[in-house]
Amino acid sequence: MLAAIRPAGQDFPVLLHIVGATIVFGALLASATSLALARGEIRLLRLGYFSLLFVALPGMALMWGAGQWIYHKQGWNKLPSNVKDVDWLTIGFVVGDYGGLFFIAALIVGGIGILRLRNGKSDGGLLKLTMVMALVLAVAYVVAVWAMTGKPTGASAAPAPGPGANAPTTTAVSVAATEFRFTLSKQSVPHGKVVFTLSNKGKIPHDFSIDGKTSTIVSPGKTTTLTVRLGAGKFLYLCTVPGHAQAGMKGTLIVR
Amino acid sequence: MSYVDWIFALHLLTAATLVGGFVMSWIVVVALRTANTPDATLSLNRVARVGTVVIVVGLLGTIALGIWTAILRPELHPWHGWAIAAIVLWGIAAAAVLRSFVEYAKPLAKARELIASGLTGPSDELTALNRTSTGLLLRGLASAAIVLIVIDMIYKPGA
Numbered sequence: 001m002l003a004a005i006r007p008a009g010q011d012f013p014v015l016l017h018i019v020g021a022t023i024v025f026g027a028l029l030a031s032a033t034s035l036a037l038a039r040g041e042i043r044l045l046r047l048g049y050f051s052l053l054f055v056a057l058p059g060m061a062l063m064w065g066a067g068q069w070i071y072h073k074q075g076w077n078k079l080p081s082n083v084k085d086v087d088w089l090t091i092g093f094v095v096g097d098y099g100g101l102f103f104i105a106a107l108i109v110g111g112i113g114i115l116r117l118r119n120g121k122s123d124g125g126l127l128k129l130t131m132v133m134a135l136v137l138a139v140a141y142v143v144a145v146w147a148m149t150g151k152p153t154g155a156s157a158a159p160a161p162g163p164g165a166n167a168p169t170t171t172a173v174s175v176a177a178t179e180f181r182f183t184l185s186k187q188s189v190p191h192g193k194v195v196f197t198l199s200n201k202g203k204i205p206h207d208f209s210i211d212g213k214t215s216t217i218v219s220p221g222k223t224t225t226l227t228v229r230l231g232a233g234k235f236l237y238l239c240t241v242p243g244h245a246q247a248g249m250k251g252t253l254i255v256r
Numbered sequence: 257m258s259y260v261d262w263i264f265a266l267h268l269l270t271a272a273t274l275v276g277g278f279v280m281s282w283i284v285v286v287a288l289r290t291a292n293t294p295d296a297t298l299s300l301n302r303v304a305r306v307g308t309v310v311i312v313v314g315l316l317g318t319i320a321l322g323i324w325t326a327i328l329r330p331e332l333h334p335w336h337g338w339a340i341a342a343i344v345l346w347g348i349a350a351a352a353v354l355r356s357f358v359e360y361a362k363p364l365a366k367a368r369e370l371i372a373s374g375l376t377g378p379s380d381e382l383t384a385l386n387r388t389s390t391g392l393l394l395r396g397l398a399s400a401a402i403v404l405i406v407i408d409m410i411y412k413p414g415a
Contacts, residue, residue: 015410022272026279029310030303033280037302043287044299051283059279145272150257150265195330213258225330229258 010073016066021141023059027051028138035131038124042117045127049110052103052134060103064096075242086240091147095140102140106133170195173253177206177218177239180247184237188254189230196226206244210237210253217241230255260328267321274314275406278353278399280307285395288360288386292378294367297386301364308357315350319343337414342405349401352394359391 034048071077076089113126170193174185179202198208200218207217208226215226232255239249257265284304291297326332326339333339363385370379 011410015407018406018410019275022275023279025272026276027283029276030280030283030307033303033306037299037306041299043291043296044303047283047287047300047303055279055283141272142269145269146265149268150261227260227330 010070013066013069013073017063017070020059020061020063020066021145024056024063025138025141025145027056027059028134028141031056032131032134032138035127035134038127040124045117045124046114048134049114049127049130052107052110052130056103057107060100064100067092067096078242088147088150092144095144099137099140099144102133103137106130106137109133169193172197174199175208176201177208177249178202179204180239180244180249182208182237182239182249182251184251184253188256191230191232191255193227193229194255196228197223198226199223204241206239206241206249208237209240210235214240232256260325263321263328264325267318267325270314270317270321271406271409273310274318275402277307277310277314278402280310281395282399285360285392288363291386292380292383294370294376294379294382297363297367297382298371301367304360311353315346315353319346338408338412341413342408345401345405345408349398349405352398352401356391356394356398359388359394362388 031048031051034044034051038044038048109126110130113124113130116126117124169190171186171189172195173189175196175198176183177198177200196208196210196215198206198215198218200206200220200222203220205217205219208215210226211228211230213226213228216224218224230253235253235255237251237253238245281304284300284307288297288300288304291300322342323334326334326336334343363382366379366382366385370376370382
């Protein structure tokens with residue numbers, strides 16, 4: 001179920017971003033494996049290095065370029081300066097940008113190793129270092145994929161239910177989204193599982209986020225659900241599409 | 257992250273593993289086409305074995321966690337058209353890639369046979385087996401099915 005339903009026009013850059021990322025991941029695995037299993041064999045040492053140079057490098061360019069495209073298309077670049085990027089996006093940038101620099105360092109180290117091999121100085125030490133760097137990058141990519149898909153956020157500041165609280169229940173709440181406000185069928189719900197049904201009655205895409213959980217982005221006329229378990233307290237809800245919450249798509253739900 | 261989020265994230269991680277495994281296998285398949293000696297064939301096969309494990313883990317994890325995700329998330333259902341299309345494509349990819357493993361096992365067996373006979377130089381027969389068109393076709397078919405799954409999952413036609 002690779003990705004959530006998103007507004008039209010963002011699918012193609014997402015496709016390119018995913019294809020680029022998986023090319024990089026596969027090439028890193030191939031490179032690290034070839035270099036680890038080479039046992040001094042020049043064929044495998046060369047395969048390991050050239051997997052990085054000719055497969056991972058173009059994949060990284062594709063992934064990075066498409067990532068920037070999505071970033072601008074979704075309007076993350078237009079966030080007010082006092083608003084920080086969300087955690088998962090920061091993780092993606094760290095892996096993409098700093099990982100990219102680390103990758104270039106691996107290419108340089110490996111390139112020197114290959115040149116030394118070509119000149120008959122059979123020192124595989126540099127290529128072993130390249131192998132370790134490729135492995136580190138592969139692990140970093142696993143973390144980035146987890147962050148991009150799980151979209152982890154900080155813990156909720158909402159208090160836990162008190163000792164005398166009633167048994168948790170399941171409550172359905174209808175949420176109508178328009179430009180730029182939410183209308184909830186209930187302003188107060190009992191603690192426990194809450195199923196929000198978001199209907200986009202507006203003209204542009206919206207989502208619904210509460211307690212660190214965010215629904216899929218819903219196109220106009222479409223509906224989605226978000227199930228969240230809430231303890232007693234006050235919970236801020238908002239639309240995470242950049243600028244929408246500032247424009248009024250936010251509010252507080254009281255959980256008894 | 258909730259339990260559902262974890263299952264979804266693991267599904268996507270295994271999907272990335274699967275596609276990564278295919279990229280890895282293509283690197284080896286292309287390298288094999290220049291291998292004409294038993295030693296070269298055997299050494300590339302060491303890398304291919306890891307790729308095989310990665311692909312199998314990716315195949316199993318993707319389908320199991322994908323169906324699990326569809327059951328857990330109320331807005332998704334395994335009987336949606338795009339989900340059925342993905343499952344059918346997964347079946348085609350799995351069948352084709354497993355059959356291609358059989359094809360690429362032939363040069364391995366031949367290389368071992370040649371070494372057992374004391375022949376370590378270039379062999380036309382081994383080169384031909386390494387350049388198997390059947391294996392290439394099956395790997396291409398499996399890869400095309402995987403690319404179509406990725407497109408299907410992103411565009412979700414009919415969702």
